[in-house]
Amino acid sequence: MFARRTVFAVARRVPARALAKRTFSSSVVRCEVSKWDPKPGEAPGKYVALEDIKGPHDLLAPGGKPGTMPTDYEQATGLDRLEILGKMQGIDVFDLKxxxxxxxxxxxxxxxxxxxxxxxxxxxxxxxxxxxxxxxxxxxxxxxxxxxxxxxxxxxxxxxxxETHDDHHHGYEEPKTFADFVKPEYWYK
Incomplete structure (x- = not known):
């Protein structure tokens, strides 16, 4: 009991760096911010108006300039970018009413x-x-x-x-419910 108290008392008085075999440090990794590099065959992002969007490749953003914090307009891609472009022109793209x-x-x-x-x-x-x-x-x-x-x-x-030419889900059939066994004269049209 006495030995245990002594160990804790000594440990409180000794500086932490004396107990550690090496000093604690942190390092910051600095990486070079480069321009967005698309994959081979991919076009780089560009600023496109809502009416000029023809496909998913038009929803890629150009990214922010090196050394600056990019805005949503500069970095948003996909459906998020489509919504931002619509709001800029006053159009509620997803009709959230x-x-x-x-x-x-x-x-x-x-x-x-x-x-x-x-x-x-x-x-x-x-x-x-x-x-x-x-x-x-x-x-x-x-x-x-x-x-x-x-x-x-x-x-x-x-x-x-x-409109698609393939409206069938490759052999998927909707499971039967009790509604499938109702007489045809009671069906809604």
């Missing part, structure tokens, strides 16, 4: 949900807004209508994406 919740959708007059893909998720909070908790529905190109199980509002997917 909430869906119309002033009325209940019906099969004759559904709430339209625009989608650029094969499937879209829509959240219903009822009519008027926030009448119930969020009920998430999945609408697809094959099943464009969906009805909220809480309030009965109907949403419909409006496909606005590119």
């Amino acid at each position: 909430p869906l119309d919740s002033s009325r209940l959708g019906t099969f004759e007059d559904p709430i339209l949900v625009k989608s650029g893909g094969d499937e879209q998720y829509a959240g219903c909070t009822g009519s008027p807004a926030d009448s119930h908790g969020v009920v998430w529905m999945t609408i697809t190109k094959d099943r464009p209508f969906e009805r909220c199980g809480e309030c009965g509002s109907v949403v419909k997917m409006q496909y606005i994406g590119p």
Whole structure:
């Protein structure tokens, strides 16, 4: 017991550098900031207006100048760059406005949900807004209508994406549900 106290007392009085075999140091690695070097066959990034974008290669940014902190405009790529270019021209590229919740959708007059893909998720909070908790529905190109199980509002997917010649998913078949066994005269059209 006495020996243990003595060891701790001595350790407190001895400087840390005397206990260490070598000194602690940190080093800063300095690397040369070079211009963005695209891969062979890739075009370097450039400043392009929203209407001049023809493909993904136009969404590459040129990067910041050496020795400066790049802005989002100078370094954003892909969909982030597309959104920034749209905002600069006052266009909401991704249409982030909430869906119309002033009325209940019906099969004759559904709430339209625009989608650029094969499937879209829509959240219903009822009519008027926030009448119930969020009920998430999945609408697809094959099943464009969906009805909220809480309030009965109907949403419909409006496909606005590119038309493709291969709309089939290479043999994938949608799993069967009870809706597949309903008599055809009860189907919605």
